[in-house]
Amino acid sequence: MLTIDFLGAAGTVTGSKYSITYGHRHLLVDCGMFQGEPELVERNRESWPFPARDYDALLLTHAHIDHSGAIPKFVADGFDGPILCTEPTIELCELLLPDSAKIMRLEGDPLFSEEHAQQALQLMEGCRYYKQYEVFPGVGVTFLDAGHILGSAWLELEFDPLPEWPEQRPIRVVFSGDLGRGLSPLLAPPDRPDRADFLILESTYGGRLHSRVSATSQLREAVERVQRRRSTLVIPAFAVQRSQDIAYLFESLGVGNISLYVDSPMAARAIRVFERYPDYLSQKAGQLLNEYDQLLRYPHLRVCETSDQSRAILNFRPPRVIVSASGMAEGGRVLHHLRHHLPDARSLILLAGYQCEGTRGWQLQCGDPYLDIDGRSVPVRAEVESLDGLSGHADYAEITDWLSELERPPLATFLVHGDEESLQAQQHRLSRWGWRVEVPEHRQRFELMARSRD
Ligand SMILES: [Zn+2]
Structure with missing residues (x-):
């Protein structure tokens, strides 16, 4: 028996979570939190298809909360096996998981405690790219570079044949995780798979192409605009990866001495x-880091860790650039900057990533004239644009490139991590190639080896 249960990111973009049963053993791939609409968030309390303590291992593609955020819940429910992921993923989880527990406690609706987050971190075992690790007898996993965030991986799982399988050969199942675009200034482009019997493929931008304007020129143009107006550019950005990408790009922009504040602890x-993982960066970024011992070398950069440093930003006169989290303006210090700058028509807001439906970032993207912040209705007079070039997700043409080295089509491809429109567009495209494509529903189960028989 080789089955997969789609416990998350099925028909939606959050909650990535797949349960695999191999013979009588169970493993989980990713354990993400559902975010956004209340009926999705409700799914965070659903039961596991098998008791959590019966799982032998968990494989984690990367540290983002929609892939890792429910791990402490899994641990609270009884899981105590190894969690395999890359070393930077462990360190980023050390930042993200306790923080997520704290936010839930403050919001009064915790799924797990800070102790559970600490327990989960204790179970993590660091793996390197390109080396095969035994998950348990009969199952191996290799982590390959997904180029999405620091330490992100797509997974190659190799299952030895079980006696009842019609074909006595190993079966390879590839999980794409989240795939980068190959354009991040800090990361290497994603490695590509050469063989997959079954493929679980992300489809965030399954129906869309990113603009081909480079992030560098878009960012330079935006900075020059606020320099001319002596105003403020606010970039809501994810604290991990996007903020570093942007700050790293500044050195090469040639925009003079405008102050850049990265305002997020x-x-x-x-x-x-x-800075601890030069080997996980693009060749150029890794070399520069080894040479200068410092990742971000724009001379007018101020990183604001304390709230005093954050408050001080407004004491300095514009023009200025403020990069602050959260990336979808759902919380964090960026709210304070938006409240201050949205009513000013000279300000520019640059949205720097995917904006989930229902978030403040999404409302801004839609052109809403008012934004609710801390119970106050703030008029949106500032210009709002999207910085497309730094998206962390490959678009459909980039996914096509990623698939281009496969020797032959997979026996079946399962599309996940996309909204309905993106999933349908991607299904349509791959079906035209003659591929067998499934768009799993939430909690749908598939028997993989039954598929290869017909
Ligand atoms: Zn991600």
């Missing part, structure tokens, strides 16, 4: 994680 700590 999490981003500040994440910079130090990046």
